[in-house]
Amino acid sequence: MARLFATEKAGGSALYKLHAVTVFAGICLVLCYRATHVPAAGAGRAAWLGMLAAELWFGFYWVITQSVRWCPIRRRTFKDRLAARYGDRLPCVDIFVCTADPQSEPPSLVMATVLSLMAYNYPPEKLNVYLSDDGGSILTFYALWETSAFAKHWLPFCRRYNIEPRSPAVYFADSDNKPNDPRTLEEWSVVKDLYEGMTERIDSVVRSGKVPEEMKVNHKGFSEWNTGGTSKDHHPIVQILIDGKDKGALDSGGNVLPTLVYMAREKRPQYHHNFKAGAMNALIRVSSVISKSPIIMNVDCDMYSNNSDSIREALCFFLDEEMGHKIAFVQYPQNYSNMTKNNIYGNSFSVINQVEFAGLDTWGGPLYIGTGCFHRREILCGRSFNKDYKEDWDQGIKTQHRIDQTEEKAKSLATCTYEHNTQWGNEIGLKYGCPVEDVITGLTIHCRGWESVYNNPPRAAFIGVAPTTISQTILQHKRWSEGNFSIFLSKYCPFFFGHGKIRLPHQMGYCLYGLWAPNSLPTLYYVLIPSLGLLKGTPLFPEVCYMTSHISVSYDLH
Numbered sequence: 001m002a003r004l005f006a007t008e009k010a011g012g013s014a015l016y017k018l019h020a021v022t023v024f025a026g027i028c029l030v031l032c033y034r035a036t037h038v039p040a041a042g043a044g045r046a047a048w049l050g051m052l053a054a055e056l057w058f059g060f061y062w063v064i065t066q067s068v069r070w071c072p073i074r075r076r077t078f079k080d081r082l083a084a085r086y087g088d089r090l091p092c093v094d095i096f097v098c099t100a101d102p103q104s105e106p107p108s109l110v111m112a113t114v115l116s117l118m119a120y121n122y123p124p125e126k127l128n129v130y131l132s133d134d135g136g137s138i139l140t141f142y143a144l145w146e147t148s149a150f151a152k153h154w155l156p157f158c159r160r161y162n163i164e165p166r167s168p169a170v171y172f173a174d175s176d177n178k179p180n181d182p183r184t185l186e187e188w189s190v191v192k193d194l195y196e197g198m199t200e201r202i203d204s205v206v207r208s209g210k211v212p213e214e215m216k217v218n219h220k221g222f223s224e225w226n227t228g229g230t231s232k233d234h235h236p237i238v239q240i241l242i243d244g245k246d247k248g249a250l251d252s253g254g255n256v257l258p259t260l261v262y263m264a265r266e267k268r269p270q271y272h273h274n275f276k277a278g279a280m281n282a283l284i285r286v287s288s289v290i291s292k293s294p295i296i297m298n299v300d301c302d303m304y305s306n307n308s309d310s311i312r313e314a315l316c317f318f319l320d321e322e323m324g325h326k327i328a329f330v331q332y333p334q335n336y337s338n339m340t341k342n343n344i345y346g347n348s349f350s351v352i353n354q355v356e357f358a359g360l361d362t363w364g365g366p367l368y369i370g371t372g373c374f375h376r377r378e379i380l381c382g383r384s385f386n387k388d389y390k391e392d393w394d395q396g397i398k399t400q401h402r403i404d405q406t407e408e409k410a411k412s413l414a415t416c417t418y419e420h421n422t423q424w425g426n427e428i429g430l431k432y433g434c435p436v437e438d439v440i441t442g443l444t445i446h447c448r449g450w451e452s453v454y455n456n457p458p459r460a461a462f463i464g465v466a467p468t469t470i471s472q473t474i475l476q477h478k479r480w481s482e483g484n485f486s487i488f489l490s491k492y493c494p495f496f497f498g499h500g501k502i503r504l505p506h507q508m509g510y511c512l513y514g515l516w517a518p519n520s521l522p523t524l525y526y527v528l529i530p531s532l533g534l535l536k537g538t539p540l541f542p543e544v545c546y547m548t549s550h551i552s553v554s555y556d557l558h
Contacts, residue, residue, distance in 0.1 A: 004081055004316040004324075010072040010358060020066060027059045033542065044538045047529050051540055054522035061519055067508035068359030075361070075455050077316035079309060086319065091393040092126040092293035093311055094377075096283045098276055099301040100134040101231070107143035108202045109302060112169035114144070116305035118151055118258045119158040119166035122312065125244050127258035128291040132279045136234040136264035138225045142211045143202045144262050145219055148241040150198045151260070156253035157191045158308070165463070167304035168195045170337075221262070236266040236414040238286055238407045245400045259291060263414060271416040274425060276370070277437035281429035284380060285413035290406055292397050296380060300371040303334070303464035310461040314374040317453045318391075325389065328379045328450030329442070331365070332372035333357065336466035345473040347466040356512070357454045363506040365452025367513070368442030372462040382428045385449025436483030440492055443510060447501040481517040488514030 034052045039045040095117050099105050110131070118129050133140045158166050161184065163177070171177055172192050179185050205211055216222035221239035229235065242249050244259035251257050265282040267273055274281075280298060287293070295318065297311070307313075314330040317323075333353040357366040376383075376391065383389075412418070419425060425432035431440045442452065455461070467473045487510075491497060494510035533540045 001321055002078070002081055003322060004078055004085075004320040006076045006078070008074045008076065010074055013071055016069065020070070023062070027055075027062065030055055031059060037542075044533075044540070047533055047538060047540060050525055050529060054526050057519075057522040058526075061515060064508050064512050064515065067363070067505040068356040068512060070359065070505075071362050072355060072358035073362050074358060075317075075453060077313045077455070077457070079312045079316060082312055082316050082319065086315075088123065089393075090123065090126060090312075090315065091295055091318075092128065092291060092396040093122070093295045093297060093374075094287045094291055094293040095127065095129045096132065096280065096287075096296065096298040097130065097301050098132045098134070098279050098283075098298070099140060102135060102137045102139045102143075102206055105301055106203075107140050107206055108199045109169070110140070111143050111147040111198075111202065112167045113299070113301055113304045114147055114260075115151060115154055116165060116167035117299070118260065119155050119308065120305065120311050121159075121162075121308040124155070124258045125256045126293075128244065128261070128287065128293060129258055130261045130263060130283050130287055132283050133262065133264045134267070134273070134276075134279050135231040136229060136237065136267065137231065138211055138222065139206050139209070141221060141224075141237075141239070141262055141264075142205055142215070144241060144260070145221070146198050146202055148260050150194055151242070151257060152251040153191055153194055155257065156251050156255065157187065159255075160253075162308075164308060164459070165304065165306045166308055167306075169199075170304060170306075170463075172196075232267055233269055234264065234267055236411040237262070237264040238410040238414060239263075240290065240403050240407060243400075243403055245398070261286070261290060263410070265414040266416045268416050273416075274432045275437070277425065277430040277432055277441075281419070281424050282414045284377070284429055285418070286410040289409050289413065290397065292377070292395065294377050294391060294393055294395050296375045296377050298371065298373060298375075299462060300464065303371050303462040305461070306335075306463045307457065307459045307461045310457075311374075313455060313457060313461075317455070318374070318376070319393070325387070325391070326385070326451045327365075327453055328376055328385075328445045329365075329368060330374040330453045330455055331357070331368060332461040333454075333456050334369065334372060335460040335463050337463045338465050338468060345467065345470065347473060353456060356509070358456070360506070360509045361452075361454040363503050363509060364446055366442075366454040367510065368438045368445070368452070370436075370438030371464075379445055379448075379450060380429060382423070383448075434483055434486060434490075434492075435479050436487065439484060439510075439513070440487055443487070443492060443494060443498065446506065447498055449501070477516075480513075481520075484513045485515070485517035 031052070034048070034055060039048050097110070097114060097117065099110050114129060114131060118127065120127060131140075131144055154168060157163070163171060165171060172195060179188050211222065221241070224237045224239070227235070239262045240259070241262060242257050242260040244256060249257045263283060263286050265279060284296070287296070295315075297314075310332065317327050317330050334349060335353070336348065339348045360366045378391075422428070430437050431444060434440045446452065467476055487493065494502075494507040494514065498507045498510070530540050
């Protein structure tokens with residue numbers, strides 16, 4: 001049977017290996033010179049030995065990097081084969097979006113992301129979109145309520161004209177998307193006016209900080225805020241704004257709408273909320289009583305869907321008859337729309353996206369980076385790999401249920417005390433106790449015998465907004481560096497935790513990021529000490545000798 005995806009070796013690997021051999025020879029020569037020419041005594045000796053230590057570290061770190069650069073691979077999917085083979089028998093998908101603060105994450109931006117996810121090129125009755133609001137803000141709920149109404153017009157518009165991208169904020173901002181056909185232009189203008197009206201109402205409510213009283217009577221969900229509460233102290237809220245199982249939940253074209261759910265897990269000052277990992281685990285439990293889809297996708301609230309076929313591409317890996325049973329999750333890269341030409345802060349992650357994750361895919365799969373990822377639900381719930389295991393792709397809650405009863409049951413799963421004396425955050429769900437909970441969760445999944453896949457299609461699957469200032473960039477990299485280094489120093493160090501469970505190059509690939517933080521020390525030493533040595537006349541490098549030769553030239557003047 002024809003495969004649903006192909007694996008290809010990246011071009012130029014032979015040339016790179018030749019280059020790597022020459023670099024390795026150069027490293028050996030540098031270390032040999034440094035070790036055999038140590039000064040006898042004085043300040044120069046200490047500086048020289050420090051240079052030797054720094055160069056030993058750089059040599060070691062270079063060897064570690066070869067694990068992800070030696071033989072990268074590329075993946076290519078065949079969506080036409082998926083459609084021909086499975087037709088309407090595709091599995092249901094739960095989509096998780098996490099937000100926390102309506103001030104730092106504007107609700108209008110978050111709603112554009114939600115709309116892009118609801119508009120996937122996928123059967124809408126099999127899509128369930130969940131928004132986790134860790135701030136428990138009535139402003140965010142109001143924005144989602146507005147979104148549920150606008151989706152009735154936006155989704156059929158996307159399907160009718162097969163537009164890309166399906167974020168209305170991005171689509172309408174590009175003047176090239178304005179159609180020339182008068183009929184199409186008329187509908188385009190109507191939908192654009194509806195979107196701008198919705199955005200203006202959301203922004204107006206956020207600026208005022210208050211939802212008008214006359215609007216609160218239009219949906220029972222607003223009563224959840226009658227008892228007060230703050231972003232750090234509030235009861236659990238679960239509201240199903242669109243029930244995809246309800247035959248009356250139709251868009252303007254008469255088609256079923258995806259399920260849309262708002263969740264704010266309970267927060268109390270005396271209980272640790274475990275940040276994004278806690279929100280994700282609450283979403284896993286809440287979705288288990290509303291939809292319980294076998295596939296879970298999660299994305300950050302500022303990473304809109306740029307490719308409406310991303311779900312189908314991910315399923316090409318999960319549903320492949322030969323290799324699909326081994327795959328735990330499919331990771332897409334992070335791409336950004338606000339990159340400048342020079343990209344002075346290095347936030348495009350070009351090396352990570354184009355080289356390193358493709359190299360990790362060779363040895364067992366890329367890291368889980370916390371966004372743009374498709375997981376099997378049962379693996380997030382702690383299942384270990386078994387070659388005889390068969391996934392039930394038809395699982396999920398398909399029967400119609402009473403919304404009020406389902407919401408009350410879901411609320412009980414989002415309380416602060418639910419996880420007490422359970423394995424949530426340890427053996428089940430995302431890991432707790434680490435700033436980069438996504439990385440340590442992915443490592444645990446790999447160590448349970450599963451593999452992951454890196455998919456980087458020609459059209460980016462997700463696009464977000466990168467830090468634009470040096471302070472934002474430093475803060476982000478500080479969190480990543482500290483988090484990955486804490487993993488390296490913990491019991492989850494890939495060299496120990498992964499020993500005998502994942503291959504050595506895979507362990508090295510994980511440590512590549514775990515050693516970001518200590519790598520800064522020899523780098524700083526190498527930047528400062530040679531400069532100071534030059535000022536003081538202390539030689540730390542070989543002297544360069546120039547050899548001249550006298551060449552006599554005779555000219556024939558005749």
